[in-house]
Amino acid sequence: MSTNAKLWWVIGAAWGLLLLGLGAWSAFSSPPTVRDQSPLASAKETTETVVGQIRATVPTEAFFQDSGYSESTCSLTPVRSGTSAVRTLTVTGLTGMEAATLRSLHGALKGSVLQPGDGIPTGFFYDASNFIVVRGEITEPGKLTVELKTGCRPNE
Secondary structure (H helix, E strand, O other): OOHHHHHHHHHHHHHHHHHHHHHHHHHHHHOOOHHHHHOHHHHHHHHHHHHHHHHHOOOOEEEEEEEEEEEEEEEEEEEEEEEEEEEEEEEEOOOOOHHHHHHHHHHHHOOOEOOOOOOOOEEEEEOOOOOEEEEEEEEEEEEEEEEOOOOOOOOO
């Protein structure tokens, strides 16, 4: 075998080892890139943080009700099942203060979006990271409902 051919084999082997090493490092140290890579327990940790932010923002004279998690079985793939969870918060006793409370939540949840964009807000949307979506809306006079959804996640 010529020296030139040996050099190409060495370069090819080094390249293969580099790719293998980077792939292993990425698999063990990179954050999830899709919801299916993040377990339900991780989603609940993120949800707990957001619930704490919301609870701290709601006016003290309002009644805060946390109905806990409502979980349901879902399909991650045709052969793999998972669980999705929704946590619903209800704030009542806000008659006349609904829009102001939404604006307070908007200020506390950095990156949230009020709906509609102009005028008096009737709801908000927030991406809480870790693939958690938060939606809040005025459901009736004096009542604000906030849902935090995890989407389908593996149970482990």
